Amino acid sequence: MTVVVHTDAHEGPVYVAAEEAVYFTSVPNGTTAIKRIELATGAVSVVVGDANGANGMTLGRDGRLLVCEQGSFEQPARIAALDAATGERLTVVDGWRGRPLNSPNDVVERSDGSIWFTDPSYGHLQGFRSEPQVADAVYRYERLTGEVEVVADTFDKPNGLAFSPDESVLYVADNGAPHHLKAFDVVDGCRLAGERVVADFEPGHPDGVVVDVAGRIYASCPAGVRVLARSGEELDLIDLPGAVNLTFGGPERNVLFITTDTAVHAVVLETRGA
Helix, strand or coil, rough: CEEEEEECCCCEEEEEECCCCCEECCHHHHHEEEEEECCCCCCCEEEEECCCCCCEEEECCCCCCCECCCCCCCCCCEEEEEECCEEEEEEECCCEEEEECCCCCCECCCCCCCCEEECCHHHHHHHCCCCCCCEEEEEECCCCCEEEEEECCCCEEEEEEEEEECCCCCEEEEECCCCEEEEEECCCEEEEEEEEEEEEECCCCCCEEEEEECCCEEEEEEEEEEECCCCCEEEEEEECCCCCEEEEEEECCEEEEEECEEEEEEEEECCCCC
16 A cells, blocks of 8 residues: 555545546635646646535546535535536536435446436535435436436435446445445336345444445445455455545556545555446
């Protein structure tokens, strides 16, 4: 394991191969920013200085970053599309059935272009969002129709999420009580069924989730990164106290980049990200 750079990297790590760079969200002086690491030099630059409570991110199929903006009392919560080159941010989703989102936490895009995201009510609990008008849930946004649907709402605080390599299973971390990682079967590419608990995380809690090409699950938690088989059996622990979120990257996609609030770490693995 190596330290890529010491910096205030909190959430949303995204590796962009075309730039050989990692983007992440941070909370300097209480204002959430989106920043970028030039991996060749370790240089850190600010992409968006005030990013509306940005948390989890992913790289969209169109090359833009999809950003979970948790919002504030003045600004609505939303999923935004960010052109990192220009700084332009456009709203993708900001509500469900006329009601505002809570504080989106993490997001993934499926190969069909649909956007799946978690929306816990942390913003209200942490004192920067109004009382929730919708449940803490997982949503699916269909680009072609603009429809937003709740696909699962049996959570306390849904957090990180990731698809299995063939996208037949969706894993979702519940950061509330109890602390566990759930799995759902993806039906017809748009519905979830067969809810089950893959692994318990007490007394810690799961946060970011990614999978590798063999279907193994990597979930960050206060002790580091737990490596799980699809069955939930623990295979390994990457010992990195304070791990928050993670992403696969590198030219061979065999490097796990992990944020810890004070640094970005890199672990070279004998596998590749899905």
